Amino acid sequence: MHCTEQISHDEYQKTADWLMSQTKHRPQVAIICGSGLGMLADTLKCQDSFAYSDIPGFPQSTVQGHAGRLVFGELKGKTCVCMQGRFHMYEGHSLCKTTFPVRVFKLMGVETLIVTNAAGSLADGLRPGDIMIIKDHVNFPGLVGLNPLCGPNDDKFGPRFPAMSGCYDKALCCLAMEIAKQQGVTSFVQEGVYAMVGGPNFESIAEARLLHRLGVDAVGMSTAPEVVVATHCGLRVFGLSLITNKVVKSYDDPDSVNHDGVLEVGRLRSHSVQQLVTELISRIEINNNTNNAV
Numbered sequence: 001m002h003c004t005e006q007i008s009h010d011e012y013q014k015t016a017d018w019l020m021s022q023t024k025h026r027p028q029v030a031i032i033c034g035s036g037l038g039m040l041a042d043t044l045k046c047q048d049s050f051a052y053s054d055i056p057g058f059p060q061s062t063v064q065g066h067a068g069r070l071v072f073g074e075l076k077g078k079t080c081v082c083m084q085g086r087f088h089m090y091e092g093h094s095l096c097k098t099t100f101p102v103r104v105f106k107l108m109g110v111e112t113l114i115v116t117n118a119a120g121s122l123a124d125g126l127r128p129g130d131i132m133i134i135k136d137h138v139n140f141p142g143l144v145g146l147n148p149l150c151g152p153n154d155d156k157f158g159p160r161f162p163a164m165s166g167c168y169d170k171a172l173c174c175l176a177m178e179i180a181k182q183q184g185v186t187s188f189v190q191e192g193v194y195a196m197v198g199g200p201n202f203e204s205i206a207e208a209r210l211l212h213r214l215g216v217d218a219v220g221m222s223t224a225p226e227v228v229v230a231t232h233c234g235l236r237v238f239g240l241s242l243i244t245n246k247v248v249k250s251y252d253d254p255d256s257v258n259h260d261g262v263l264e265v266g267r268l269r270s271h272s273v274q275q276l277v278t279e280l281i282s283r284i285e286i287n288n289n290t291n292n293a294v
């Protein structure tokens, strides 16, 4: 399923053209909201909003906590587009479909992608409620060939063999840490490595121990394919995980994770996540790459 579906350049372009015919906003920054983090769109001013079901070519969100709405608007002098709801491989979408919006954003002129997610912590120093700035990822599905870039390469988007060594922009990570200092929240903001697993089940204890031994700090079920596609087409990427639970690593630990708990931590930390992302966006430098504006 993942490697056989192909989406033509024209299909991405049609969706981008349709959106640009419906809104006057020309976004420079795109935000993908993780589980329970849809409130990031609430800060946008002068909003134009579209249900995914009304956007030609867009997949549908099926997960609770992912509203399924694309919101355009202004934030601190930047034009943004925000996905209130992302697509996951475990929903049955092909990886081309889960990452479809990223290429549409590229065609609309977006330069910077901000990805957010809910994740479970493996590192002992990461607690529920902490914000982890993603410095790198382990794309487990990608390592076994479940990669949105499988199939014929579209050279108009990027090269056949893109490097991923700098896929999370170092300068943006540093800027976010600096902002965390200025906002006085360093006690719950730190950097780490995110690993994507396929889901939809949470990890077994043996799996959790394996991930821990491999040096993974937090685990989730998304983000890496979006970042791979964004990096391939030259977008600058910033990512953060909201740690919503610790991953159980001991057979003696009676704790157990569930999706409602994940969403609840999102609600509790929404203000801090919003403040960090808002300030980051206000301080991002834009190149005003207008090649795709209509």
Ligand SMILES: O=P(O)(O)O[C@@H]1C[C@H](O)[C@@H](CO)O1
Pocket (backbone or CB within 6 Å): 033, 034, 035, 063, 086, 088, 116, 117, 118, 119, 199, 220, 221, 222, 223, 258, 259, 262
């Ligand atoms: O979209 P994200 O990665 O934030 O969602 C996480 C992973 C699962 O979809 C869900 C589990 O609670 O939250």
Ligand code: HPA
Pocket (backbone or CB within 6 Å): 118, 119, 120, 121, 202, 203, 219, 220, 221, 244, 245, 246, 247, 257, 262
């Ligand atoms: O513990 C987790 N594992 C995988 N994905 C998750 N998303 C939120 N928490 C978790």
